[in-house]
Amino acid sequence: MASVTYEHVTKRYGDTTAVHDLNIAIEDGEFLVFVGPSGCGKTTSLRMLAGLEEVSAGSIYIGDRVVNDVPPKDRDIAMVFQSYALYPHMTVAENMAFGLKLRGLPRAEIESRVRGVAKRLGIEHLLHRKPKELSGGQRQRVAVGRAIVRNPAVFLMDEPLSNLDAKLRVQARAEISKLHMQLGTTFIYVTHDQVEAMTMGNRIAVMKDGRLQQVDTPQALYTRPANLFVAGFIGSPSMNFFSAKLREQEGTLWVDSGAFRVPIPPHQADPYRPRAGQPVIFGIRPENIHDPQYQPPGIQPARVRAKVSVAELMGHEVILHLSTTDAEGILPEQEFVARVDPRTQLRVNQWAEVVFDMDRFHLFDPQTEERLG
Template sequence: MASVSVEAVRKRYGALEVVHGIDIAIPDGEFVVLVGPSGCGKSTLLRMIAGLEEISGGIVRIGERVVNEIPSKDRDIAMVFQNYALYPHMTVRENMGFSLKLRKADRDTIGERVKRASEILGLDALLDRYPKQLSGGQRQRVAMGRAIVRNPQVFLFDEPLSNLDAKLRVQMRTEIKALHQQLKTTSIYVTHDQIEAMTMADRIVVMHDGIVEQIGTPLELYDRPANLFVAGFIGSPAINLIRGTLRRDAARSWVSTDAGIDLPLNGNIIGQDGQAVVYGIRPEHLSPSDSQGLPVTVGVVEPTGASTFVYADLSGAQICGVFSERHGFNPGGKMHLMPQLDRVHLFDSATGRRLSA
């Protein structure tokens, strides 16, 4: 196992720069997820770490070695792709051991490592099957097994669950996390799915337009997003964001919207009176109230069983509330939603930066 260090790494295609001087330090044994929308540079960064893309600037270290000029096959990494890339004419056993065979490992070593990986992944009964005889989830396990037998210093995952159905994705992300907890191998995982990132990562790297917006644990990013992009990207349903103007007097602070609605704040605010701001409150941090809070008109009600999603109109702004209790919400009905003031996020409208202390 080894640490991974990315220092001022850039990627250019001609005059177009798509990764802009990224710095990330990943300690030995950590599970880090690179997350962001399509085109943000996360897969390009992963491929530079893997040696599949040339680095235009900066340094990549695996352990103490600078690997910029080291071929991919000599970096002691193993990669699991979105495409399983299994050889159709080989059995599961042969697919898993093929990389060791190419390295001229002896038969006993190959057999021992394949046996260990198959036990970890529950593939013992499938070793003599061919890929066409496997389900999607079983094929993904074989792809992971092929990586495990190499006993690498670093695992790299490039959206490995994208081809699976929703139920199997949930199962497989649990299995990958359990696998990491067992092997303790440094792992870097790329996904555009923030739920995968939140549930699997020790730390998350949120990327956007080739830069890192924020690095932190899942709950750090959720509870204290550094800017509007992170706040809007992390969390499902998405955070409610309402534009307005910060108002302060000697006694209190609040946000006034263009529609004349006053949004309450606690005293933990560092903005200036008259500043254009964005008021953020997550759906689960709103509570139904008879007469206090934000006056809304109920629009769409979505019961999910464990909770109910309510989409409502706040004088032209659309907001969402999530409630575990079962209330009699009626489309078109009037109600109030009271925000938990210690859970309110405030952002500068011009820069997007967080204003909450």
């Protein structure tokens, strides 16, 4: 097992910088997830650690050793790819044993390791099959098993679940998380799927345009996003954003979007008072908007009038797509999404009031896009 450190790491392709000055310290035994949209630099960061891409500037450490110039085979890492990269002419057992044979391990030890890992992953009965005879989920397990038998210091996984259907993805997420707990080895995982990131990682590194936006625990990213991008990327459906102004009236601080006005609770207002009269971006998550009839107890409710345009029944909840505008209808409609109790009686094309929980709002600077307060 080993820690991993990115120290001022940059990757350039000609005039294009794919990764800008990346600094992350990943603890021994940690499960860290790189997440972000396509082209954000997450896979490039992983490939530099694996030795598949050269580092343009900075240093990468595995443990206390700088590995910039160490060949991939000598870095004591194992990688699971999106495509699984299984050899089609080899059996499952041969695929899993291949890396151990290259290292010259005794045959008896190789067979023992392969059978032990196959049993742990529930693929012992597949050892004599070839990849074409396996389902997507079984191939994914073989690819993970091939990495485990090497007993590396660090596991690297590059979107290993993207080829699986929705049900198998949920199952595989749980299996990989359990595997991490059993092995206690450092896992570094790349995905564009924020649900995977939130459910699997001890910490998550959110990237955009080659730059690290925030690295923190899943709960901290959700409750205290550093900026507008992180707030919008983490959470499903995404956080709602409204252009607004802060206004102070008779000691009360209000968020005024033109279409609605909601008060900031007194116990939260002080950090924002210096910005009274200035524009802000007001953010609130869909799960913090409620049907007044079924609002949770103990919240700070603020009513907003809106029209329901779409209602999606999910069984355990209803996703409402709403729009609101000013009383005169002068301002353009502002659309937003709410996740409400499935017992709601709110219907499509109906004007109604919904409740914003003002204990759980966010304000952002429109210029810097940084979170305020």
